[in-house]
Amino acid sequence: MFEEISQGSSMPIKCRRCKAENAEVYLSHLNLNLCPECFMLLTERRVKHTIDAYKMLAKNDRVGIAVSGGKDSSTLAYILNSLFDKIDMVLIYIDLGVPDYSKHCLERVEALAEMLDKELIVYSLEGEMGFKIGDFKQTVYGRKICSACGTIKRYLLNKIAYDLGLTKIATGHNLDDTLEALFNFYLEGNVEAMLRLKPYLPRTHPKFVPKIKPLIGLTDFECLLYAGYRKLPTRTVECQFSRGSRMQRRKELLNMIAEKIPNFKHSFINSHFKRILPNLEASLGSREIKIYECPTCGMPTSLEGMPCHFCKLTKTLRPQLTQRSL
Ligand code: AMP
Numbered sequence: 055m056f057e058e059i060s061q062g063s064s065m066p067i068k069c070r071r072c073k074a075e076n077a078e079v080y081l082s083h084l085n086l087n088l089c090p091e092c093f094m095l096l097t098e099r100r101v102k103h104t105i106d107a108y109k110m111l112a113k114n115d116r117v118g119i120a121v122s123g124g125k126d127s128s129t130l131a132y133i134l135n136s137l138f139d140k141i142d143m144v145l146i147y148i149d150l151g152v153p154d155y156s157k158h159c160l161e162r163v164e165a166l167a168e169m170l171d172k173e174l175i176v177y178s179l180e181g182e183m184g185f186k187i188g189d190f191k192q193t194v195y196g197r198k199i200c201s202a203c204g205t206i207k208r209y210l211l212n213k214i215a216y217d218l219g220l221t222k223i224a225t226g227h228n229l230d231d232t233l234e235a236l237f238n239f240y241l242e243g244n245v246e247a248m249l250r251l252k253p254y255l256p257r258t259h260p261k262f263v264p265k266i267k268p269l270i271g272l273t274d275f276e277c278l279l280y281a282g283y284r285k286l287p288t289r290t291v292e293c294q295f296s297r298g299s300r301m302q303r304r305k306e307l308l309n310m311i312a313e314k315i316p317n318f319k320h321s322f323i324n325s326h327f328k329r330i331l332p333n334l335e336a337s338l339g340s341r342e343i344k345i346y347e348c349p350t351c352g353m354p355t356s357l358e359g360m361p362c363h364f365c366k367l368t369k370t371l372r373p374q375l376t377q378r379s380l
């Protein structure tokens with residue numbers, strides 16, 4: 055991915071926008087050389103454009119920004135905070151109890167909250183629910199721990215935001231994350247999941263807090279550069295469970311395609327959201343996704359008459375859990 059940084063030539067390269075001779079950044083999909091200042095400005099403008107295009111935010115919103123300590127959510131929090139200083143925002147961090155990693159990330163989000171002068175809400179999985187993400191290793195989800203973790207995070211973010219009366223949850227999912235997920239859904243032919251993956255998920259149930267993904271137009275590389283130039287506190291270690299995961303391997307594969315076809319990622323995403331998805335929605339309109347309430351926890355779920363994915367997952371840990379936490 056670092057091929058996009060300008061290749062150590064001795065000749066100074068001019069920024070296409072301001073003409074300064076310090077164009078350190080090369081964005082291959084746009085064939086564009088930029089200086090750091092112009093890169094940051096254009097990145098912020100692109101995020102603003104995404105937010106406006108999908109009408110993601112309104113003046114009276116109360117936004118929970120889901121921060122993980124990673125480059126994407128730190129970039130998200132910084133940009134939202136600087137673009138929308140009148141909108142009420144809090145940072146939310148879920149401590150998943152991953153040895154060393156979770157503590158390291160917590161320190162980074164605490165530093166970020168201080169830098170942005172924003173309130174940080176920390177939810178400890180172990181403290182509140184009595185288990186850690188690693189406890190799934192002993193269950194049938196042991197080999198799919200990243201997907202179990204995704205379910206836990208989605209559920210808890212929604213629940214925390216709902217309990218706090220927030221009106222939106224913003225996550226740092228970027229273009230590469232979205233492309234990787236879509237690519238997988240295409241391989242599986244998982245149309246239902248494709249219909250649910252959107253830059254803006256509106257309220258479909260009174261207890262479902264709308265989700266927004268303002269960074270959906272930015273690549274991993276752009277988020278990494280932005281966080282670096284702004285000196286945002288970000289984690290420097292990787293989660294022990296995600297190392298070498300299928301998700302990472304699919305991302306590597308997609309990066310290899312983008313090396314040969316520089317606008318591959320953007321074309322794929324644009325075709326999907328502008329052409330494929332509207333057609334899918336039009337032809338499957340009658341199969342609208344119904345939302346039910348989980349008989350165990352009362353939170354919204356797409357599963358009719360049975361426990362939601364979160365309750366199903368936590369049930370596998372039942373012997374290890376205290377009565378209080380279930
Ligand atoms: P991931 O699921 O790790 O790819 O992260 C996607 C997005 O989910 C991040 O950009 C954050 O917005 C959010 N997120 C991930 N992990 C956490 C966490 N531990 N606490 C709060 N939000 C998180």
Ligand code: ZN
Pocket residue numbers: 348349350351352353361362363364365
């Ligand atoms: Zn439930």
